Amino acid sequence: MSDLLSPLESEALILSLRVALWCVVISLPIGIGTAWLLARKRFPGHLLLSAVVYAPLVVPPVVVGYLLLVLLGRRGVVGAWLYDTFGITVVFTWQGAAIASAVMGFPLMVRAIRLSLDAVDRRLEDAARTLGAGRWRVWVSITLPLTAPGILAGAVLAFARSLGEFGATITFVSNIPGETRTLPLALYSVLQQPGGDAPAVRLAILSLLLAIVAIAGSELLARRMRKQLGV
């Protein structure tokens, strides 16, 4: 790979993948839980929750990044407590970048999972109950497997969204080479320098290839999954 890519390019690529992966890992359990709450439960604040979840779709990414800074910055509401109690901070780290893209990708993920949950035939769950399965077993053996295509789609969307995340990331964790400089940020950086056109084209093609591989891979996985599910 080092023959094909410059150190700057491979650094940005690996960082992008790492951030995107962790973005999916942290948002998946929360995303499934939120989708379940929104799809299956009626409670006061249902509308508010769904507004908050879907907000990053319409709010400018810079605003999201700024809010994250206010919330998780070292002097932020949660950030200060994190720093004082555990001595950790996520500002200016790749973990922070993962959080920023997780928030930005969250609505896409929740939406995909929720649609899939809505499509699960509740009568199958009833049938499982009459066969002696408690709520938890029904969830694990019926609901979750039948939702799997939606969960996969949601994870892929969040992953792809993370690869392209720019505004919230640069606002929240800045543009630090090797730490928070993902592919889009690297592309932005080279464009700021004179003679940056050639490296910019290479980075753009790299981003494109990455996205295509991710989407194609998920499509193959989805096909196999549908076959497995017999639907």
Next chain:
Amino acid sequence: MLSVDIAARLGDFELAARFEAPSSGVTALFGRSGAGKTSLTNILAGLERPIRGRIALGDRVLFDAANRVNIPPDKRQIGYIFQEGRLFPHKTVRANLAYGLGRLAPEKRAARFDQVVDLLGIAPLLERRPKMLSGGEKQRVAIGRALLSGPDLLLMDEPLTALDAARRAEILPYVEHLRDAEKLPIIWVSHDVDEIIRLADHLVLIDQGRVTASGPLIEIINGPDFRAATGRREDGTVIETTVAAKDAANALTHLRFSGGELRVPGVNVTLGQRLRVHIMAKDVAIALDPPHGISVLNCLAGRIVGISDPDGADVDVEIDVGVRLRARITRYSARLLALKEGQTVHALIKAMALDRTGRDMAHSP
């Protein structure tokens, strides 16, 4: 014994049901579509919750609003076979069947699994997905799945409705086996008269969310509430008979009942077998004297015990021939014969009119 006394509100629909079902045999839950049959079975299974009342199965209380008892569906041990099968699409037939096995003692599971697979003839289907099954195969697997969850009671919600006549004929013998060999009490939800005559011993009528009558099948099915529930076309009399003789030379079977003997075509029965015969009111003619030179084989003498509104377009006459037999004739005929209560007449039933019922209603005790 299943005893039910509940009231429920499901959306705009109100349901009030009170009945008892014996702890063996098939109890039919009969009513028009929309009468509340499925709501009631869902309540029995614990999938819907009544607002008040009590449900007990034997000495197990399943629901008791007064004492805040509501056993969840997974603890009720009630097998439920749905109209649409509801097999899990992502599991093989084998995995579907095994889903409820956990309720059986571990050492009994394998033998019981093989026994049920054998009984339902589904061994060749085990590795298939539900998508690859025919409608009849799906229902057999659904029956097997419910059976393998070790139920104390089986709810069957119109399991034949989605099937064509041939597939129905394929499933019915299995249900009879469950009733007769497995001795499993069954609640059979249906709006098909032939089905319940063939299968049920006990009948619960439900109309617009209310139980209008319940009791032994023969009693209820020949009563006024059942006629109100079915509409005039199916009006008739159901008689329990025993195969008394087979006349192979003439391809006739002699059926004995409390009022004498009926001759029906076909000999595909065994001596001593019990058969229910459904005699449609429109298939019964009335003669004042025993007729001569007529092809009709069954002539039963009896006294008129009831005549419906003589000014209707047609007239229903009830004749006591040992059982109360219903005949439907035109108003003109009723006037011509000057029929009145207490009069002795002869009821004529063509053997051929009993062709279908005589054979299909096979019911072994």
